[in-house]
Amino acid sequence: MTAWSLACPDWAARIQAGQSLLPEMPLLLRAEAERAVTIFNRLRLPDVPGRPPLSTAGGDWQRDIVRALFGSWDGTERHIREIFALVPKKNAKTTAGAAIMVTALLMNRRPRAEFIIVAPTQDVSDLAYRQAVGMIEADPVLAAKFHVQEHLKRITYRPTNAFLKVKSFDPKIVTGTKPAGILLDELHVIAEAPDADRVIGQIRGGLISQPEGFLITITTQSERPPAGVFRAELMKARKVRDGVLQAPILPVLYEFPPEVEWRDPANWKMVTPNDGRSITVQRLVPDYHAAVEAGEEELRRWASQHLNVEIGLALLSDAWAGAEHWEPQADPDLTLNQLLRRADVVTVGIDGGGLDDLLGLSVIGRDAITRDWLLWSRAWAHPIVLERRKSEAARMQDFARDGDLRIVARLGDDVEEVADLVADIDRAGLLHAVGLDPVGIGGIVDALAERHITGDRVVGIPQGWRISGAIKTLERKLADGTLRHPGQALMAWCVGNARVEPRGNAVTITKQAAGKAKIDPLVAAFNAAELMSRNPEARSAPSIFLI
Structure with missing residues (x-):
């Protein structure tokens, strides 16, 4: 198998120009990629007036992930086995994750394939499940083809009996499972669990037996200096992006290049890929000024979550x-x-x-x-x-x-x-x-x-x-x-x-x-x-x- 290069060494120029952060992938199966995007685009936001389709309500960064994920499976081997997306808050990460996994159910050809969304908390788990169910219920054709089991947080696609489970993080989540696809939501929170590194290792181990298996991580930057498995995964994704490491991991990292001043609102659009949809840069400005008034501690926390600014040193009110x-x-x-x-x-x-x-x-x-x-x-x-x-x-x-x-x-x-x-x-x-x-x-x-x-x-x-x-x-x-x-x-x-x-x-x-x-x-x-x-x-x- 010829390894795909997923390096994007010109990412800094791309992000400043508002361009896609995906590298050129000439071997991408265009027909499969566009079929997946078409399915994704037809899903509707269940919690927005008018329930608009993702063709207008979804961001291009979301379609980039869909195109790469499903266009990299050639029926024998998956050339992109992992995607690591670093995206700030309010850019519809959880909604995008739910939509991608519903798309995976519809694209899947394996009978009884298992897909899992792993959220860090019960609240995030409930939100991901509601979004997935809401997208299905918003389309009469999909509603007829899916069986929803509320008490199990399980959604089954009747034609293949493939199913999606939504779970909050627990070391037992991968016991006895061989998932065809897993999405991790907010890895920076999951990483705080003592067994996080071991569980993620088990997840990767469970995917090995499925040639089409994939792992998607969609996360915000950490509120504390990155540590543990979150730091390790982030550093690995950066190395792939920069061409230092060859691995089947697609990095989609919305973070400022070192030379860019993150405190200038004029630069915020480059790390706000859903600008004009679930969030606008203009709505961030008052919150930023409030964080400035609250002090350096709150400003760093706010910047880590809304602008993906990596905290190198945590400051508290009684700091030295x-x-x-x-x-x-x-x-x-x-x-x-x-x-x-x-x-x-x-x-x-x-x-x-x-x-x-x-x-x-x-x-x-x-x-x-x-x-x-x-x-x-x-x-x-x-x-x-x-x-x-x-x-x-x-x-x-x-x-x-x-x-x-x-x-x-x-x-x-x-x-x-x-x-x-x-x-x-x-x-x-x-x-x-x-x-x-x-x-x-x-x-x-x-x-x-x-x-x-x-x-x-x-x-x-x-x-x-x-x-x-x-x-x-x-x-x-x-x-x-x-x-x-x-x-x-x-x-x-x-x-x-x-x-x-x-x-x-x-x-x-x-x-x-x-x-x-x-x-x-x-x-x-x-x-x-x-x-x-x-x-x-x-x-x-x-x-x-x-x-």
């Missing part, structure tokens, strides 16, 4: 002041090795608690020329953290894949690895001192001593309100642009988790305020900042040995 300036100071090219090459002196901060905490390490180097601060971080975790913090387990696995979090199997390996890294920095001739929380540091101090890092080079950093100076120092250096960091997702998460508690004229950021979320590497950064703010003398010229 430095969080607002965190993202602009990211330098993705900054590595620990580069930091050591540029620095004339280095301080290290370490912070960690019990077994269900992270062990965080942060390195701050002072640039020998500009005297700007360069920050790099890493964390370690025992598997018990993933077990006790299941809601964040997928996110931590992402950090591990990024290389910023090490999951150690044996208790004590984390301390040894931290001490080894500090020793490597010391051998480079740059280490000034290591700052730690005075409480519970015995194991780390012993490991450092074994590597000849002792005495005044191991400093207890008082916590609570007494570290307020370091917190404010980092805030100012982020705001004035004199601190750079690699833009690690791990640290963006920790920064977003930080909660500020006023203490008179001081402020404190504590693990208790952060709750189940983790901030250990950020606290380690405050410890390192406390030492660097003392303006340590530059060490002798660094060794040619760098880690």
